[in-house]
Amino acid sequence: MGPGRTFDEMWGHGLVQRQSQGDEGGPLPPLSQAQTLYEGTRAPYADFDAWLREEEPARLRRKQHEAEAVFRLTGITFNVYGRAEAEERLIPFDIIPRILSAREWARLARGIEQRVRALNAFLHDIYHRQEIVRAGRLPQAMVAPNRAFLPQMIGMEPPGGVYTHVVGIDLVRTGEDEFFVLEDNARTPSGVSYMLENRETMLQMFPELFARNRVRPVSNYPAALRRSLAACAPPCAEGEPVVAVLTPGLYNSAYYEHSFLADKMGVELVEGQDLRVVDGRLAMRTTRGYRPIDVLYRRVDDDFLDPMTFRPDSALGVPGLFDIYRAGRVTIANAPGTGIADDKAIYSYMPEIVEFYTGEKPILPNVPTWRCHEPEALAHVLAHLSELVVKEVHGSGGYGMLIGPTASRREIAAFREKLRANPGNYIAQPTLALSTVPVLTRAGLAPRHVDLRPYVLVSPEGVTITPGGLTRVALRKGSLVVNSSQGGGTKDTWVLEE
Amino acid sequence: MLGKTAGGLYWMFRYLERCENTARLAAAGQRIALTRSHADDEWASVLETTGSLASYRARHDAVRRETAIDWLLCDRSNPSSALSCIEMARSNARMVRTALTREVWESVNESWMVLREALSRRVTERDLPEATALIRARSHQVRGAFAGTMLRNDIHDFARIGTFIERADSTARLLDVKYYVLLPSAHAVGSSLDNVQWESILRSVSAEGAYRMTWGQEVRPRLIARFLILDRRMPRSLAFAMGKVAENLGYLALDYGDRPPSHDLVDALRTARLDRDIDDIFASGLHEYIQDFLRDLAAIGTQIETDYRFHA
Numbered sequence: 001m002g003p004g005r006t007f008d009e010m011w012g013h014g015l016v017q018r019q020s021q022g023d024e025g026g027p028l029p030p031l032s033q034a035q036t037l038y039e040g041t042r043a044p045y046a047d048f049d050a051w052l053r054e055e056e057p058a059r060l061r062r063k064q065h066e067a068e069a070v071f072r073l074t075g076i077t078f079n080v081y082g083r084a085e086a087e088e089r090l091i092p093f094d095i096i097p098r099i100l101s102a103r104e105w106a107r108l109a110r111g112i113e114q115r116v117r118a119l120n121a122f123l124h125d126i127y128h129r130q131e132i133v134r135a136g137r138l139p140q141a142m143v144a145p146n147r148a149f150l151p152q153m154i155g156m157e158p159p160g161g162v163y164t165h166v167v168g169i170d171l172v173r174t175g176e177d178e179f180f181v182l183e184d185n186a187r188t189p190s191g192v193s194y195m196l197e198n199r200e201t202m203l204q205m206f207p208e209l210f211a212r213n214r215v216r217p218v219s220n221y222p223a224a225l226r227r228s229l230a231a232c233a234p235p236c237a238e239g240e241p242v243v244a245v246l247t248p249g250l251y252n253s254a255y256y257e258h259s260f261l262a263d264k265m266g267v268e269l270v271e272g273q274d275l276r277v278v279d280g281r282l283a284m285r286t287t288r289g290y291r292p293i294d295v296l297y298r299r300v301d302d303d304f305l306d307p308m309t310f311r312p313d314s315a316l317g318v319p320g321l322f323d324i325y326r327a328g329r330v331t332i333a334n335a336p337g338t339g340i341a342d343d344k345a346i347y348s349y350m351p352e353i354v355e356f357y358t359g360e361k362p363i364l365p366n367v368p369t370w371r372c373h374e375p376e377a378l379a380h381v382l383a384h385l386s387e388l389v390v391k392e393v394h395g396s397g398g399y400g401m402l403i404g405p406t407a408s409r410r411e412i413a414a415f416r417e418k419l420r421a422n423p424g425n426y427i428a429q430p431t432l433a434l435s436t437v438p439v440l441t442r443a444g445l446a447p448r449h450v451d452l453r454p455y456v457l458v459s460p461e462g463v464t465i466t467p468g469g470l471t472r473v474a475l476r477k478g479s480l481v482v483n484s485s486q487g488g489g490t491k492d493t494w495v496l497e498e
Numbered sequence: 499m500l501g502k503t504a505g506g507l508y509w510m511f512r513y514l515e516r517c518e519n520t521a522r523l524a525a526a527g528q529r530i531a532l533t534r535s536h537a538d539d540e541w542a543s544v545l546e547t548t549g550s551l552a553s554y555r556a557r558h559d560a561v562r563r564e565t566a567i568d569w570l571l572c573d574r575s576n577p578s579s580a581l582s583c584i585e586m587a588r589s590n591a592r593m594v595r596t597a598l599t600r601e602v603w604e605s606v607n608e609s610w611m612v613l614r615e616a617l618s619r620r621v622t623e624r625d626l627p628e629a630t631a632l633i634r635a636r637s638h639q640v641r642g643a644f645a646g647t648m649l650r651n652d653i654h655d656f657a658r659i660g661t662f663i664e665r666a667d668s669t670a671r672l673l674d675v676k677y678y679v680l681l682p683s684a685h686a687v688g689s690s691l692d693n694v695q696w697e698s699i700l701r702s703v704s705a706e707g708a709y710r711m712t713w714g715q716e717v718r719p720r721l722i723a724r725f726l727i728l729d730r731r732m733p734r735s736l737a738f739a740m741g742k743v744a745e746n747l748g749y750l751a752l753d754y755g756d757r758p759p760s761h762d763l764v765d766a767l768r769t770a771r772l773d774r775d776i777d778d779i780f781a782s783g784l785h786e787y788i789q790d791f792l793r794d795l796a797a798i799g800t801q802i803e804t805d806y807r808f809h810a
Contacts (some may be wrong), residue, residue: 074600075592075607250593273810274502285501287652287806288754466685 007175007435008447009098010049012039022057044101044496057444060095063205064440067093070204070498076197076260078253078484089239092489093198094439096206098450098471099213105467105495108179108454111364112169113463114354118457119186119341121357123163127153127357142345148394150302150337152309156326158335160232160460165297166225167456168192168469171364173262173435180367180432181350182451186342187334188299191490192455193257195470196221196264214497216467222264224457224464229295231459232331236281237294243267244406246275246298248316258299272304277320282330296332302336344393344427345371367432373424381428382419385412388428391418403480404432427436437491439473449474451482452493468493503594504656505808510590510606511660514640517583519668521633523547524570524580526701528626531563533694540698541566547675547702548578567626571633572617579616580633584610599647602640609636652753655746656806662746663799668740669726670795672702674788680719681784696722703734723784724776736791737772743798744768750806757807760798767794 007013015037018430041049068090071077077088100108125131126149134137143149168189170182199218203210228242247258249271262269274284275293283290303311309322324330340346346353348369354362370377370388381388392401402415419426436447454469472482473490482488527544531537542561545551550569553576558565571580588610595603613636621629632668648654673680696717700706703726712722712729729735744764751757771791779787803809 072611073604073608075595075603218807250589255592259595261593268500268503270500271502271598274500285807285810287499287501287656287757289807 006447007173007178008038009173009435009437009439009450010042010045010096011447012042013175014038020402022250044099044104048097048209049097051209051212060440061442064095066205067095067201069200069426071197074197076193076256091194091484092475093201094473094475094489094491096438096440096445097202097209097492098234098437098452098473099493099494099496100468102496102498103214106169107363109465109467111179111181111362112454112456112465114358114360114363115169115181115184115350116164116167116458116463118350118354119167119184119359120161120163120458122353123186123335123338123341124161125357127156127337132353135356137356138349142349142372143340146340146343146345148337148339148343150340152322152326153335153337157328158232159234159328159331162232162333162458162460163335163336163338164341165232167227167459168453169456171452171454172367172432173450173452174432175435179364181364182367183344184342184347184350185453186338187301187370189453189455190254190299191255191453191470191472192221193260194490195455195466195468195493196260198470198490202492213494215494216497218466218468221455221466222261225261225265225297226265226468228457228459228461228464229297229331229333231461232333233294234328234331236329241294242292243295243297244270244293246270246272246296247302248300248304252299254299261297272300272318273314275318275321277324280324280327280329282318282321282324293330295333295491297333302339305332305336344391345373345424348427366450367429369427372377372419372426372428377428378423379418381426382416385416385419389431390415390426390428393425393427403431406478406480431480437471437473439475439489439491448477449480449482450491467495499597499652499656501807501809503597504652504806505803506590506594506655507597507653508660508663508802508808509592510587511657512664513583513587513590514606514637515661515664516578516668517580517587517711518634518637519665520548520570520578520580520583520606521630521637522704523702524567525630525671526698527570528563528567528623529701530694530698538562538566543675544570547671549671550576559666561600563623564620567623568620571621571629572619578641581613584613584636597653599643601643605636605640605643609640612636650749655681655750655753658746658801659743660679662742663795663802665734666736667737667792667795667807668745669703669734669736669793670788672699673723674724674785674792677784677788680723693717699726705732705734708732720776720780726777728772728776735745737768738770740764740768758801760801760805763794763798763801767791767798770794 005013071090071093076088122132126143127413130143133143135141164186164237166189168185168191171179172182172184173179195218229243230241243265244267245258245262247255247269249255259269268284270284276283276290277398278290281292282296283292298305300316306317306319306321308319310317325332347366348371350366351362371377372381381390386404387401392400402411404412434449434451437450438445439448450471450473452469452471455466457464471493473489473491474480474482474487475489476487479487513670523544527540531540534540538561540553541563545554545561547565548570554561554569557575569576570580573579574582576582588606591598591603591606613633615627616632630742644657669794676695676699696719697706699722700709705725709722709725712725725732725735730737730741732738747761751761771787771794
């Protein structure tokens with residue numbers, strides 16, 4: 001697929017690459033920067049497009065500034081790692097919504113639910129009998145030697161049987177019906193506060209848009225999260241289970257989100273120093289002494305949970321937490337050791353995993369993936385580096401990866417050496433022509449690449465998916481990297497009612 | 499409520515109060531300095547009142563008005579500068595974000611943005627009235643959001659206790675630095691120098707009008723001392739502030755069904771120091787009285803932190 005065939009979710013496929021800036025007339029969609037002619041406005045965007053055509057571009061730009069002021073005032077900032085508090089940044093917000101039809105969403109939701117059920121079944125199996133390995137569907141080498149595999153979890157039954165209480169499934173799109181799962185986030189997926197605040201901001205700024213489009217609400221996410229976590233409480237919980245959010249602290253990049261979720265759920269936001277094990281229960285230091293916690297929604301990594309079990313040098317954890325967890329006296333969400341399921345090497349086996357545990361073909365396909373530890377795959381990858389995206393198995397945040405088509409020869413040569421030295425550390429995927437959605441730029445609307453992270457809650461009562469999710473957008477023209485640490489922004493994501 | 503959260507609320511409101519008090523002191527200091535020949539002495543006295551004269555002297559060889567103003571309002575190396583205070587208040591507010599209403603949080607956050615901008619450049623003598631007015635206005639706005647939107651529960655109580663401990667401390671420090679002006683023997687009563695000094699005390703707590711409303715034009719040291727120490731109607735007096743501390747601790751006792759040692763310390767301070775006659779205070783020594791008050795107050799602060807488990 002060449003760049004001319006990139007699928008824009010508002011305008012459809014690009015038809016013609018134009019040579020010069022156009023005079024296509026009409027008020028806003030002047031597309032003055034995007035020298036492409038498209039098929040026409042797609043159905044989910046029809047109402048929005050009609051509204052947009054009546055809008056003054058100047059008013060929209062003013063609204064864009066207003067949105068930033070709202071985010072600053074609310075304090076929706078993220079801290080840049082390793083910098084002082086003064087370095088709070090805003091994630092850029094683009095006011096053009098990303099819109100999905102009811103039909104599109106229904107299929108995504110079915111595929112996501114199937115995948116998340118498979119992930120939980122996989123995690124239970126991998127820490128118990130490992131039937132999938134016995135059946136020869138997953139090599140043993142992918143499990144025990146994997147550094148995301150947590151031996152302490154072997155034989156452990158997490159309360160309610162749930163491993164991944166909160167999951168973020170990263171999706172990308174390349175055409176009308178072509179969606180792929182790019183990544184499963186089964187540890188502590190972040191960004192849900194942006195999903196909620198983006199909608200809040202849009203409702204404040206453009207109430208008329210929501211009057212003419214029936215958009216499915218997202219605002220019940222915090223209540224659903226609390227209910228879902230409470231449903232996973234251990235048997236020792238008395239009455240309404242006590243839930244708390246564990247944050248690494250004020251200087252963590254996602255601190256805003258941690259306090260936001262605790263606030264909206266109406267639960268305490270705790271740090272390691274507020275916690276200790278008292279009488280075999282996890283307890284928090286209140287103004288009236290220590291009080292038990294039943295469910296800990298932790299936003300810290302496994303390594304920082306309990307210095308007695310994991311990293312002895314960590315000041316963030318709670319000594320003895322893991323012992324009472326194993327005794328079934330507290331719920332940790334997500335369960336420790338879920339990282340094995342979102343490992344990028346395991347990712348390549350997800351089609352087999354889904355089929356093994358659900359008995360069904362995957363509704364949402366994977367992006368084709370070469371596992372570089374396999375010699376034939378490695379040979380193919382080395383021969384096609386300039387066309388592929390190569391990622392570290394344990395990497396995240398868009399770091400440590402090679403994007404072949406945009407890399408320089410020198411970068412490719414350097415990466416080739418790293419890959420040869422440690423092939424097991426990498427996977428490779430084709431460069432997808434990610435779909436675009438227009439963003440508001442100084443010169444008018446222009447298409448930019450997007451992905452989508454829907455948020456999924458899992459409890460013994462079932463799987464709950466908030467309609468939509470977080471749309472991340474690469475604000476630099478042509479860029480495929482949507483991570484906020486690398487110039488990405490966000491959009492409000494709409495799922496229309498039937 | 500988490501002990502850490504109680505501590506965060508207490509300190510958030512102490513810093514907000516301190517920020518406002520510093521602004522008042524700076525504004526009063528400027529006004530007095532303008533009417534005196536030894537203007538820099540007045541600035542030294544303001545610095546002493548904020549408890550930062552020693553650290554100022556460690557960085558500057560002399561007390562001059564421009565450096566003193568900068569030190570009081572903008573200097574990050576002064577932990578009680580208005581800028582440092584609003585940054586600490588906001589940092590504590592972020593920590594206790596879940597305990598605050600959206601409106602209180604946003605008013606603190608916005609105050610921080612506005613004041614950081616206003617105090618990022620050196621404030622000159624010419625800009626000082628505007629800067630201190632801005633600080634007071636932001637302070638009123640936060641207080642208004644707090645009064646108008648917060649539930650009256652333990653969150654509210656800890657915030658109020660922080661406010662009034664800080665206020666009592668600030669007024670007592672002012673009296674500690676200026677006590678000699680109020681002593682009957684210091685100057686001939688009625689000299690113009692005296693009047694300026696007395697006025698400076700009232701001005702520093704924004705109480706000139708309140709004083710006149712109560713005592714008319716008769717500006718006398720004994721009455722000023724009585725007004726700032728014992729008058730329960732005056733919102734910056736020691737008696738008023740400690741009454742509020744006792745009141746809010748009382749709500750906590752009702753709520754928690756427990757009366758830890760800090761409550762007794764407050765009662766003891768109020769009986770021993772505030773249930774007194776002003777002549778009696780003068781007779782036994784105003785300076786010693788203030789010193790004793792400040793020492794007892796510090797002990798109360800420490801005991802509250804222990805009683806309500808602010809720290810692990």
